[in-house]
Amino acid sequence: MEQFAADLATMVRTPLTEAHVAAMRRVGKEVTLQPGELIQEAGAPITMFPYLLEGELEAVDPRTNARYSTSSLGPGQFFGELNFLSGGNALMSGRAVVESRVLCVPREAMLRLMSEIPEMSDIVITVMAARRRRIMSTQEGGLTLIGGDVDRDVRRIASFASRNRIPYSELDLHSDEAAVVAERCGLQQGAPFVVFGADQVIDPPTPRAVARVLGQDISLHTEDVFDVIVVGGGPAGVAAGVYAGAEGLRALVLEDVAIGGQAGTSSRIENYMGFPTGIPGGDLVGRGEIQAMKFGTRFATPRRATGLRQCTDKLFHVMLEDGQEASARAIVAATGVQYRRLPWEGIERLEGAGVYYAATEVEARYCRDSEVAVIGGGNSAGQAAMFLARTARHVHVLVRGPGLAASMSDYLLSRLEAHPRITIHTRTQVVSLHGRDMLDSITIRDAHSGQDWTLRTNALFVMVGAAPNTTWLSGLVELDEQGFVKTGTSVSQPSGYATSCPGIFAVGDVRAGSVKRVASAVGEGSVVISDVWAHVNASS
Ligand SMILES: Cc1cc2nc3c(=O)[nH]c(=O)nc-3n(C[C@H](O)[C@H](O)[C@H](O)COP(=O)(O)OP(=O)(O)OC[C@H]3O[C@@H](n4cnc5c(N)ncnc54)[C@H](O)[C@@H]3O)c2cc1C
Incomplete structure (x- = not known):
């Protein structure tokens, strides 16, 4: 299966060329460090790109102040990882081992150089992404x-x-x-x-x-006007971020929970073109995020849009959960859908403590070797069941209807039926949850027999009742009966992604009539930017 980035242990490194170093010299400054002196402190903003000319640097564990085991850098290498691109704070410190000469390039100047010299950008980003992959797997970073x-x-x-x-x-x-x-x-x-x-x-x-x-919580001011604010960092929103940046628009992506959206909760997307062995949804969209950052698009996570208004100056102001506002000439709504909270007593108390709406590595860890229940008959429930069955003792798939054939892809249903640790319970319904601080059991009603039975479980995955996230649009655009955003001819607009309010566009799962798939969300997010560009140009 494809992953987020290359494996640092086996990847063939391409050094920056003499021409690249010469370009950095024109905008950077050489400094000499004494042994033990820091070039970057963990937790401090990353303001420069340190390229080692002579000597040795080491990455330092901020917990212990000791060197990470495999972290020695020699001449021709640079210090830093993906937080350099996002403009965050450093995850670890960098220190000179011996007297060292370092070429320090201011971050903004380095980003400019990277946008002008694509080969240089490729070399730097490949190494930074591989380093992030490694520190994720070794759990380094403070x-x-x-x-x-x-x-x-x-x-x-x-x-x-x-x-x-x-x-x-x-x-x-x-x-x-x-x-x-x-x-x-x-x-x-x-x-x-x-x-x-x-x-x-x-x-x-x-x-x-x-x-x-970690320095990822950017401060927003109304007077700081973006060309476009994309609300939602799923496949549609991140694709819009890539294309907006590439087209030279000043773009901001606001994401409430995690870059990746629903796709980010899938351990394997198997039907996205170009990845014949599949790719975790989070890795796919994470690659898009890096690509968008490379083009200058900014990301703010976790930031939730709570409202939207348009002023006489034609600008849109997005209200955020903490009272801050962000302004832009155009808005792309890419807020997708979310599973509904089911009306069980005490559910708020148990959310995150046994009741989950996504099945990722983290949730799987908390229910290892346990009985697990998944409610839902769609592909997302099927994928979750397959994923959880790798580590759970047994997975119970609970569906209201008589079967799954109508709601789940054939290949997935066959896998579920063949799995020795998965049981599909048709015509069942969860009627109550039990547990004080953590879920410990659920009561299930069997419509065949009319009997209730209890399943002892510490994990219930709810994957039914997906509803569009549109309340933040504050009634500025027309919605259909289910709450999806209407676009195109249904609101007399020539563009397929234009809503009833000029300047607000909608893409992906939140859009009425869209195909609810990763590929279509990515396609819509990419295509909408030409309409956004035309609107921004006409309005400025
Ligand atoms: C478990 C699972 C497996 C799937 N597997 C496949 C598959 O194999 N193949 C396939 O093609 N499709 C699959 N899908 C469907 C696919 O993931 C979706 O169609 C796709 O993610 C839709 O993308 P989107 O960007 O439109 O919306 P979403 O992915 O829903 O992203 C919307 C984002 O907006 C954010 N957001 C919402 N409200 C706000 C707000 N007010 N402010 C800021 N941010 C907000 C959300 O947190 C979310 O990150 C799967 C879905 C699930 C749940």
Whole structure:
């Protein structure tokens, strides 16, 4: 299966050429570091691209201040990984081992050079992405989550970090290592917490606070006008981000949860052209994010749009959950769909603590070797069941109807039926959930017999009732009866993606009549940018 980036251990590295170094010299400055001196501090903003001319640099673990085992850099190499592109803070420190000469290129100047010299950009981005892949797998990078085994808030951060490809390591609440970290941070032992580096406690432990520490929480101001704001960072929104950046538009992508959207929760997209062995949806869209950043598109995650208004100056103002606003000449709505919260008593308390709406590596870890229930008869439920069956003791697929043939792809249904650890229960319905802080069982009603039975389970995956995310559009555009955004001829617009309000466009799953697939979402997000471009040009 294809992945997010190349494997650093086996990849053949192409060094930057003399011409590239000469170009960097024109905008950079040479500095000499003494042994032990830092070129970059973990947690500090990344303001430059350090290229090593002579000497040796090492990457340093911000938890221990010791060198990562395989992290020596020699002349011709550079320090840094993907946070350089996103404009975030450094995940680890960089330090001189011996006296070293480093060419320091200011970040903005380096990004300009990369956009002017594509071969240089390819070399830098390939290495940075491979480094991110490695530090994800080795769990380096300074973010430590303690107590995800018992605490819902810490689990949320694990899910946020994992889905946004932020490296982290986890410690069980009552482990000896957790006690050591708690003592170092001056915290009570046995309470869950999140820490960056040696002792920077992230309080409150929310995805937003983590994003802030990593410098990914950009500050927005109404006077800072973008050409286009794309709301939603699923396949459609990220594709729009790539094309907007490539066409020279100043673009911002706002994403509430995680770049990747629904596709990011699929462990294997098998029908996207060009990936014959499949690709995890998060890796596919993550590649798009890097591509968009390369073209200058900015991303803000986790940021939720809560409202939209248009002023007399024709600008659109997107209201965010914290009261900040962001302004643009055009809006692309790419907010997709979301599973509905089912009306069980106590569900809010158990969301993230046994009730889940996505089946990714993180959730799979929390229900390893357990009985698991999946509600839903569509392809997403089928994929989730197959994925969870790799590690769960048994997966129970619960469907209301008499079968799955009408709602699930044939190939997937055959796999489910053939799997020894998956059982499909037709004509069943979950009637209640049980558990105080964590889910411990569910009651299921069997319509064949009219009997209720109890399944002891610590994980229930809800994958039914997908509804479009449109409340943030504040009634500015026409919706159909199900709440999907109407576009094109249905609202007398010549462009297929134009809504009833000029300047607001809609793409992907949120659009009425769209085909609910990754490929079509990517296609729509790519194509809409020519209409956005025409609108921005006409209005400025
Ligand atoms: C488990 C699963 C497996 C799937 N497998 C396949 C497959 O194999 N092949 C295939 O073709 N399709 C598959 N699909 C369908 C496919 O993933 C979707 O059609 C596609 O992701 C739609 O893309 P989108 O960008 O339009 O919307 P989404 O992917 O839904 O993305 C919308 C994004 O907008 C964000 N958002 C919502 N509201 C706001 C707000 N107010 N402010 C900011 N951000 C917001 C959401 O957090 C989300 O990230 C699968 C779906 C699921 C759930």
